[in-house]
Structure formats: C-alpha cells, structure tokens
Amino acid sequence: MTxxxxxxxxxxxxxxxxxxxxxxxxxxxxxxSEPQRVLTxxxxxxxxxxxxxxxxxxxxxxxxxxxxxxGGIRFHHDVNLDEVKALSTWMTLKCxxxxxxxxxxxxxxxxxxxxxxxxxxxxxxxxxxxxxAPVIGADLDIPAPDVGTNGQVMSWMMDEFARIRGYNxxxxxxxxxxxxxxxxxxxxxxxxGCVFVIREAARVxxxxxxxATVVVQGFGNVGSIAARLLQQEDGCRVLAVxxxxxxxxxxxxxxxxxxxxxxxxxxxxxxxxxxKEISNEELLTLECDILVPAALENQITGQNAGKIKAKIVAExxxxxxxxxxxxxxxxxxxxxxxxxxANSGGVTVSYFEWVQNQYGYYWSEEEVNxxxxxxxxxxxxxxxxxxxxxxxxxxxxxxxxxxxERISEGMRVRGWLGNQMYAxxxxxxxxx
Numbered sequence: 001m002t003x004x005x006x007x008x009x010x011x012x013x014x015x016x017x018x019x020x021x022x023x024x025x026x027x028x029x030x031x032x033s034e035p036q037r038v039l040t041x042x043x044x045x046x047x048x049x050x051x052x053x054x055x056x057x058x059x060x061x062x063x064x065x066x067x068x069x070x071g072g073i074r075f076h077h078d079v080n081l082d083e084v085k086a087l088s089t090w091m092t093l094k095c096x097x098x099x100x101x102x103x104x105x106x107x108x109x110x111x112x113x114x115x116x117x118x119x120x121x122x123x124x125x126x127x128x129x130x131x132x133a134p135v136i137g138a139d140l141d142i143p144a145p146d147v148g149t150n151g152q153v154m155s156w157m158m159d160e161f162a163r164i165r166g167y168n169x170x171x172x173x174x175x176x177x178x179x180x181x182x183x184x185x186x187x188x189x190x191x192x193g194c195v196f197v198i199r200e201a202a203r204v205x206x207x208x209x210x211x212a213t214v215v216v217q218g219f220g221n222v223g224s225i226a227a228r229l230l231q232q233e234d235g236c237r238v239l240a241v242x243x244x245x246x247x248x249x250x251x252x253x254x255x256x257x258x259x260x261x262x263x264x265x266x267x268x269x270x271x272x273x274x275x276k277e278i279s280n281e282e283l284l285t286l287e288c289d290i291l292v293p294a295a296l297e298n299q300i301t302g303q304n305a306g307k308i309k310a311k312i313v314a315e316x317x318x319x320x321x322x323x324x325x326x327x328x329x330x331x332x333x334x335x336x337x338x339x340x341x342a343n344s345g346g347v348t349v350s351y352f353e354w355v356q357n358q359y360g361y362y363w364s365e366e367e368v369n370x371x372x373x374x375x376x377x378x379x380x381x382x383x384x385x386x387x388x389x390x391x392x393x394x395x396x397x398x399x400x401x402x403x404x405e406r407i408s409e410g411m412r413v414r415g416w417l418g419n420q421m422y423a424x425x426x427x428x429x430x431x432x
Contacts, residue, residue, distance in 0.1 A: 031416065032089070041059075068139055071091040071347075079111075093407075094403075
C-alpha cells in the first residue's frame with residue numbers, strides 16, 4: 001500500500017497550499033514544484049566474481065536561492081526518481097526551516113548495499129561520485145550520508161572527487177569521519193536535534209520527560225541514538241523499537257544500550273532477552289507519550305492514524321506521515337513534529353562541518369552540540385509561534401510556511417519572480 005503513495009506529489013501539494021495561505025505569487029509555487037536539475041546516471045561496477053553489473057543512480061538539485069544544494073545520498077533497493085525529487089524538495093524546506101544558507105539536493109542509487117561486499121560497495125561509491133562529479137562541489141552541491149550509506153562511503157566519495165580535481169576539497173561532502181574533515185557530533189546530530197525538538201514540545205505541552213514512555217520505529221542510526229539519548233539524558237522509558245526485521249516490546253522498558261549491543265552482534269533487534277516480538281504495524285499503535293517514526297516514508301497513513309495513541313509524534317524519518325494521516329492526527333489533537341523541523345539536526349551539523357572545512361578550524365563536540373541546540377530551539381519556536389497564532393495550519397503547515405516565506409524572499413530579491421520584483425521596486429520607490 002505504501003508504494004501507491006507518491007511522496008513527490010505530497011510535497012508539491014503542501015507547497016501549493018502554503019503558497020496560497022501566505023498570499024505569495026503563483027510563480028513561487030511553480031518554481032518550487034520542480035527541481036532545477038535532475039541527473040540520471042548509470043554506474044558499471046565490476047563485481048567480485050569478475051562480472052560487470054550496471055546500477056542506476058540519481059541526483060536531484062531542487063533549489064539554490066539561499067545557498068548551495070545540500071542533501072544525502074541513499075543506497076536502497078526502493079530508490080526511484082520521484083522519491084529522490086521529493087527528498088531534494090524536503091531538503092530545500094528543511095534548510096530554510098533551520099535557517100541555514102543551503103538549498104536542497106538529494107541523491108540515490110538503486111541497490112541493496114547489504115548484498116555487496118566491501119570492495120563492491122567501494123567501487124559503486126566511487127563510480128557514483130565520478131558520474132555526478134561535474135555537478136557537485138563545495139560551493140555548488142554538497143552530498144552527505146543517508147539511508148544505506150555512512151561515513152566510510154563518504155570518505156571513498158570524497159577521495160574519488162579529490163582524485164578527479166587533483167587536490168583535496170573536504171567541503172564537497174559532509175558526514176565524513178573526523179580524521180578527514182568530519183565534525184565531532186555529526187553522527188548523533190539528526191537524533192540529538194530531534195531530541196532537542198521533543199524537549200521543546202514537551203515544554204510547551206506540559207509533558208514531563210522523566211518517566212515518559214517512548215516508542216521508536218526504525219532502529220538505525222537516527223532511531224537508536226534518539227532512543228538512547230531520551231533514555232539516558234531525559235529519563236524516558238523506551239517501550240518498543242523495531243528495525244527492518246521486526247520489533248521488540250517490553251512494557252517495563254528496554255535497556256537501549258543493551259539492545260544496541262544485541263543488534264551489533266546479531267544483526268537484528270529480534271530475540272533481545274526479556275522482550276516480546278511485535279510487528280512494525282503493532283508498534284506504531286502502542287500506547288505511549290512519544291512516538292518516533294525513524295524508518296522510511298509513508299508509515300503513518302489514513303488506515304492506522306486513528307489507532308495512534310501517542311501524545312507527540314516526532315518524525316525522525318523523512319515523510320513518514322501521509323496528508324490523510326496528518327488530518328486525522330490533527331483532529332485527534334496529537335502534536336506532530338514534522339520532518340522538516342524534527343530531523344533537521346543532521347543538515348545543521350553538516351553545515352557546521354562545511355563551515356569548519358572552509359575555515360580549516362575545528363570545534364569541540366560540546367561547542368557543536370551547543371550550537372545545534374540553539375539552532376533547533378530557534379527553529380522550533382519560529383514554527384510553534386506561527387502554529388499557535390493560526391487556526392488553519394498544523395505544525396507541518398507552519399513549518400512549510402516559515403520555510404517558503406524565507407525561500408520566496410530569497411528568490412524575490414534575486415529577481416527570480418519576474419515582474420513581481422519590478423512591482424515591488426515601484427511600490428517601494430513611490431513617494432510618500
């Protein structure tokens with residue numbers, strides 16, 4: 001059923017609605033409804049058995065009105081062009097919500113990386129970056145890790161780009177290991193940013209985090225670290241977590257550090273001692289204070305939104321909630337912290353990494369985390385302030401409006417909106 005939901009159509013409709021509510025020029029919607037550039041590439045890779053397999057990859061560059069394109073590279077067997085276009089659009093909005101000087105980009109390769117050897121993965125990574133090298137750079141488009149990629153993959157890609165250019169350009173890619181220009185705090189950044197937003201949401205709603213119950217869908221990098229931080233730093237009780245193989249549940253709470261060790265050892269959260277097996281579908285509808293969907297898109301739909309029992313839904317993943325589900329959750333007074341706000345910590349610290357690369361001067365982890373907290377609190381307050389003032393928008397609508405207003409202003413002053421800018425100049429120049 002999730003395959004029938006087109007994420008790109010969803011994000012375009014949300015942009016259209018937000019532009020109308022802001023009374024902006026139709027040109028804004030037309031420009032933001034399609035990426036400025038989309039590249040499709042084929043990548044021949046020599047496999048370990050000597051055969052050559054050809055993979056298809058994409059890079060979507062959505063909008064650069066406020067700065068260079070920025071966005072991750074996803075290695076996943078379900079990658080498709082519309083998904084990549086949608087993700088690049090979300091990145092444009094996410095950067096604007098976080099108020100960092102980037103536009104949105106996104107890349108992907110159709111592959112299940114778990115089926116590749118280390119050598120095959122390296123050759124695919126280098127082949128992909130060779131294919132998109134003409135359209136990336138530290139001042140043009142800056143990739144980062146996403147689903148199915150990590151710091152090692154980014155290192156290979158950065159190194160391949162350096163070979164092509166003939167010199168190091170550390171700022172071309174973020175999410176790198178610290179030894180080659182990465183930032184301290186980057187691995188935890190998306191999760192930590194999500195936790196900062198959850199804390200702010202708990203503050204404005206009066207929810208006490210100590211003892212609050214949490215359910216996390218998706219026990220990858222984002223979900224596992226968010227669960228650990230909420231448990232260790234905020235005293236939350238994590239009832240259930242899941243990964244692609246299934247989920248585990250314990251009404252008394254799970255020891256997240258022990259679950260991480262179990263998954264590292266066995267490759268799955270399933271079989272964790274003292275837990276009951278639970279499906280991803282069952283996990284989403286457990287009674288809890290905070291639900292963190294941190295897996296893939298379109299997990300909370302019109303079919304299960306009426307069964308959600310959380311007080312707060314914090315979107316650690318991109319696009320986990322469909323528009324129909326949004327309407328149902330809003331009617332049920334469940335506060336949704338949208339992806340463009342809740343998971344913007346990753347791109348924020350990617351920005352910090354890029355700044356450090358440009359300067360050649362690196363910050364302590366404490367400084368990174370403090371700067372991240374200030375950014376996330378500011379972003380939450382900007383969105384929540386608009387949400388609390390208007391009765392016609394939910395938190396997602398408010399986040400989109402904050403973002404689109406900033407992007408629109410950038411496009412207006414750059415002259416992208418045609419006669420609209422000329423009319424504004426005449427209006428401003430009119431004598432009093």
